[in-house]
Amino acid sequence: MSTLLVVHHTPSPHCQAMFEAVLRGATDPEIEGVDVVRRAALSVSASDFLAADGYVLGSPANLGSISGALKHAFDGSYYQILDSTRGRPFGLYLHGNEGVEGAERAIDSITTGLGWTKAAEYVAISNKPTAQDLEACWELGATVAASLMG
Ligand SMILES: Cc1cc2nc3c(=O)[nH]c(=O)nc-3n(C[C@H](O)[C@H](O)[C@H](O)COP(=O)(O)O)c2cc1C
Numbered sequence: 001m002s003t004l005l006v007v008h009h010t011p012s013p014h015c016q017a018m019f020e021a022v023l024r025g026a027t028d029p030e031i032e033g034v035d036v037v038r039r040a041a042l043s044v045s046a047s048d049f050l051a052a053d054g055y056v057l058g059s060p061a062n063l064g065s066i067s068g069a070l071k072h073a074f075d076g077s078y079y080q081i082l083d084s085t086r087g088r089p090f091g092l093y094l095h096g097n098e099g100v101e102g103a104e105r106a107i108d109s110i111t112t113g114l115g116w117t118k119a120a121e122y123v124a125i126s127n128k129p130t131a132q133d134l135e136a137c138w139e140l141g142a143t144v145a146a147s148l149m150g
Contacts, residue, residue, distance in 0.1 A: 002034050002148035005052035006141075009041040009059045009069035014129055015095050021134040022056055022093060025141030034145045041069040046080035054089040054119065054148045056141060061096025061103045074110050082114060089119035091144040093137055097126040119147045 004026055010019050019038075026036045039048050041059070049055070059070040090111055094103050104122055111118070120143040125133045 021137035022141035025138035026145040046077040064099035064102040086115035
């Protein structure tokens with residue numbers, strides 16, 4: 001059994017809708033042998049990262065970057081997981097308008113440092129997520145989870 005860890009900061013109903021769509025995709029019945037664990041970014045630990053085989057990260061764009069909560073998740077775990085999680089697949093979803101590029105750059109920088117592998121295109125959504133937006137979130141969760149199937 002593999003484990004997909006979803007690390008998310010979810011401060012609003014729009015972000016919640018995206019989070020739930022990612023989970024629906026990741027837990028699709030056609031994806032077998034993958035346990036999906038979710039952790040709020042403010043509560044995730046280095047042990048959670050180490051125990052997982054792949055990751056989906058979710059955040060709003062705040063002040064032109066990722067949320068402080070998601071940054072805190074890496075500030076607190078980076079060196080504990082460095083070299084032990086190298087090569088693992090990850091995906092990213094963002095909610096925001098201005099500053100999404102800065103958030104993507106922050107995640108590029110963190111995941112390049114960790115040596116993680118981008119398993120799907122980033123999903124960035126603004127305003128109220130449309131059905132198509134939520135489909136993209138579903139696809140993101142399903143793609144990263146499927147990459148962990150034995
Ligand atoms: C401190 C703070 C900073 C923010 N900075 C940005 C920003 O730089 N760009 C942006 O598009 N949205 C920004 N926002 C808005 C959040 O991205 C937004 O609340 C989040 O995506 C959820 O959207 P919703 O409230 O429409 O559901 C900020 C929100 C907060 C609380």
